[in-house]
Amino acid sequence: xxxxxxxxxxxxxxxxxxxxxxxxxxxxxxxxxxxxxxxxxxxxxxxxxxxxxxxxxxxxxxxxxxxxxxxxxxxxxxxxxxxxxxxxxxxxxxxxxxxxxxxxxxxxxxxxxxxxxxxxxxxxxxxxxxxxxxxxxxxxxxxxxxxxxxxxxxxxxxxxxxxxxxxxxxxxxxxxxxxxxxxxxxxxxxxxxxxxxxxxxxxxxxxxxxxxxxxxxxxxxxxxxxxxxxxxxxxxxxxxxxxxxxxxxxxxxxxxxxxxxxxxxxxxxxxxxxxxxxxxxxxxxxxxxxxxxxxxxx
Numbered sequence: 204x205x206x207x208x209x210x211x212x213x214x215x216x217x218x219x220x221x222x223x224x225x226x227x228x229x230x231x232x233x234x235x236x237x238x239x240x241x242x243x244x245x246x247x248x249x250x251x252x253x254x255x256x257x258x259x260x261x262x263x264x265x266x267x268x269x270x271x272x273x274x275x276x277x278x279x280x281x282x283x284x285x286x287x288x289x290x291x292x293x294x295x296x297x298x299x300x301x302x303x304x305x306x307x308x309x310x311x312x313x314x315x316x317x318x319x320x321x322x323x324x325x326x327x328x329x330x331x332x333x334x335x336x337x338x339x340x341x342x343x344x345x346x347x348x349x350x351x352x353x354x355x356x357x358x359x360x361x362x363x364x365x366x367x368x369x370x371x372x373x374x375x376x377x378x379x380x381x382x383x384x385x386x387x388x389x390x391x392x393x394x395x396x397x398x399x400x401x402x403x404x405x406x407x408x409x410x411x412x413x414x415x416x417x418x419x420x421x422x423x424x425x426x427x428x429x430x431x432x433x434x435x436x437x438x439x440x441x442x443x444x445x446x447x448x449x450x451x452x453x454x455x456x457x458x459x460x461x462x463x464x465x466x467x468x469x470x471x472x473x474x475x476x477x478x479x480x481x482x483x484x485x486x487x488x489x490x491x492x493x494x495x496x497x498x499x500x501x
Contacts, residue, residue: 204253204377205229205327205462206452210238212385212476214245219477220484223250224277229448232263239271249274256281269293277319280328284313291316300354302330302339304346311347318347319375322355326378326464329406329413337369344370358466360486364494376483378464383476389454392461399467408442410435417461421446 204212204226213223225242227235235252242250252273254264257280265286268276276290279300290297291314298317299310307318320343322336323329334342336355343351350373353366358379366374381388382396395417407425408414410433416422428441442460450459474482 204381205447207377207381207386207388208253209387210242210245211387212380212383213238213250214242215383215385215476216380216480217242217246217248217250219480221476221480222275224253225250226253227264228253228255228258229452230264231260232267235264235267236271239267239273251275251277253277253279255279256283256285262286265289268295278315279319282313283310283315287314298350298352301343303332303334304339304342306330307343307347311349315349317350317352318343319352319354320371322353323406324356324415324465325354326381326404326415326467327462329415331409331413333406333413336366340366340369340371356464356466358464358470360483360488361490362466363483363487364490378467379470379479379483380476381463382467382470382473383479384473385476388451391454391456392451393473395456395461396463396467397471397473399463399470401468403468404463404465408438411438411442414460414462415464417463419450419459419461420457421450421460 205228208224208226213225216223225238252268254261254276256278269289275296277298283297283299287297296316298319299315300319300321301307301310302321310318320339322339323333324336336353340353351371352373352375353371354375357363357366357374357376363374380386382393403417404415405418406413406415407422424441428438446460447462449455450461
């Protein structure tokens with residue numbers, strides 16, 4: 204949710220009954236502090252911070268969330284063991300995002316409080332295993348007793364019910380809220396999401412770090428380079444810096460990196476976060492009733 208989930212979206216989700224997360228991947232500590240302060244002014248409910256550990260300033264972000272006594276932190280793209288004691292000594296719950304059973308086992312050994320199972324369908328950075336949510340969720344349910352949150356390919360109440368039937372205790376949605384009114388993404392990006400059809404996103408940069416994004420001029424340049432055998436160094440040179448900001452936040456639909464999940468193909472309207480949550484919960488409850496009344500006697 205880089206460039207999408209600032210204080211507006213996080214507080215709106217929390218106010219509507221979810222757990223809003225500020226995505227710190229696009230922020231330094233000073234900017235994150237501003238978002239935390241504004242979120243606290245906008246909601247009386249808990250919210251958390253997502254911290255990609257791969258970034259060089261991750262330690263500064265960790266120091267800030269400890270100082271600010273953020274109740275829950277979602278870590279990703281790195282080893283949570285590096286910071287787990289510092290966070291838990293402050294009473295902060297730590298949930299780690301994984302794409303495989305192997306990484307889940309490492310995270311549990313490190314002492315995390317919960318696991319996010321992020322399937323191959325998800326937008327942005329993906330695991331090299333390319334394991335889909337329908338495979339990953341039950342595999343992780345067998346391997347851990349920790350609270351399990353499903354992510355990747357979920358944007359509806361029916362999707363939520365399916366994930367929970369597979370063993371998840373809850374769901375995390377990114378793509379659906381990227382196209383919300385409160386998302387900090389550029390309107391060009393939000394409207395582009397509504398135009399996507401099946402196959403509109405693909406996985407690129409496997410030699411660097413697999414990323415799911417919209418197929419545009421930049422993605423085609425990457426695709427052509429990969430097809431002719433470009434190495435990681437050349438791909439990184441094409442990627443450059445600030446590509447996701449250029450596309451998602453500034454609205455350059457051809458030159459920017461437009462990270463979004465496969466489930467974007469079923470999204471057709473930009474709505475307030477509260478309305479999205481209301482519809483998801485309503486559809487979830489309706490789907491449960493339908494299954495109970497089904498001729499198959501679920």
